[in-house]
Amino acid sequence: MNLTDEKLMEKFQNGDTEALNELYERYRAPLFRFIYRCTRDDQLSMDVVQDAFLKLQQKKHYFSPEKGRLKTYLFQIAYHTMISKINMRARWHRLLPFLYKEPVNISRSDEKMEVERMLQSLSNEQRAVIVLFYYHDLSQKDIARILNIPLGTVKSRLHQAVQKMRKEWGIESDGKGS
Amino acid sequence: MEKDREIDKLLKKYTVEVPDFPMKKSKMEKLANWLCEKASFPIPEERITFKGMVCIQVIPIVVSLAVSVWMIL
Structure with missing residues (x-):
């Protein structure tokens, strides 16, 4: 499938799950690299990418090509998911400091x-x-x-x-x- | 705004290997996320200090021990 991201997203919005899989294969690595370079945490990065695609599925009808590119939308979801998880982790860390270690x-x-x-x-x-x-x-x-x-x-x-x-x-x- | 060529060249040395992972989390991972998710808490977070948290956890243990000792005596 050599369709644009927006075309694939349109197919997914119409119920084509193969289109979603294709989008995942295109953006799994770039999103992981983005989150990893910000956090240096493998597990958190995988978690964020998976949550980002879950949110994409839950809010698939929120996206419209008129609002911008799908790439921007995906990175936006991933970034805000990362921030939420980091903030949650920081709260737990204040209460129970032994819980998390710095990435090595x-x-x-x-x-x-x-x-x-x-x-x-x-x-x-x-x-x-x-x-x-x-x-x-x-x-x-x-x-x-x-x-x-x-x-x-x-x-x-x-x-x-x-x-x-x-x-x-x-x-x-x-x-x-x- | 163009990229700074020298900075770009240096930054490109930092490559990241991407592990293979599926789009969907396993049930165990979902359970772990649910357990770690922040639940609503009646006391405002700003009021909970580390000492307060320790007291909440330790006091029941101390009370249990005290009651046990009293019952033995």
């Missing part, structure tokens, strides 16, 4: 760990913007919709995050691209 880096190369460390040094808000912009090729307008923040805030966070990373990595500013 397992057998990554030095370069990967360096980049991972760099991303973790950003604020949660900056990290989300960087991951969506650099890894998922989303426009700033789409990012604003996903994160439910103004476009100006997206630009500002991107700029601040890039400046911070350039400084940490010792990259001289040449005024290009940011």
Whole structure:
């Protein structure tokens, strides 16, 4: 099936479950990578992706191509699901601090760990913007919709995050691209 | 706004392997999620301190022990 995401979603809204499976195969990996780069937690990432697709099924008629792309809609669901789970986990952690442990880096190369460390040094808000912009090729307008923040805030966070990373990595500013 | 080329090049080194997992959760996973879901609680969360939580859990144990000791004596 080489249909667009929106066409597949339309078929799913009309009852075609194969279309949903196709959408899952297309977006399982990108959504997992997005959540993982934000949280570094395998289990949480899988959980969020599964919950996102469950919500997509429950609210399938809420989506309309006039409102935007399906990719944006899916990332929006995943992001808000992630935030809910993180907030819930933080509440339990305050009451029972021994419950959760910080994710541990397992057998990554030095370069990967360096980049991972760099991303973790950003604020949660900056990290989300960087991951969506650099890894998922989303426009700033789409990012604003996903994160439910103004476009100006997206630009500002991107700029601040890039400046911070350039400084940490010792990259001289040449005024290009940011 | 264009991507910063140098930052883009560095960030691309951080690849993530995606495990194989199904779209639907197993019944056990659903049960675990339901158990961990936040339930409505009569006392506002802001009022519960760590000490308060410990007291709620420990006091019944202490009372049970005290009653047991009293009954033995």
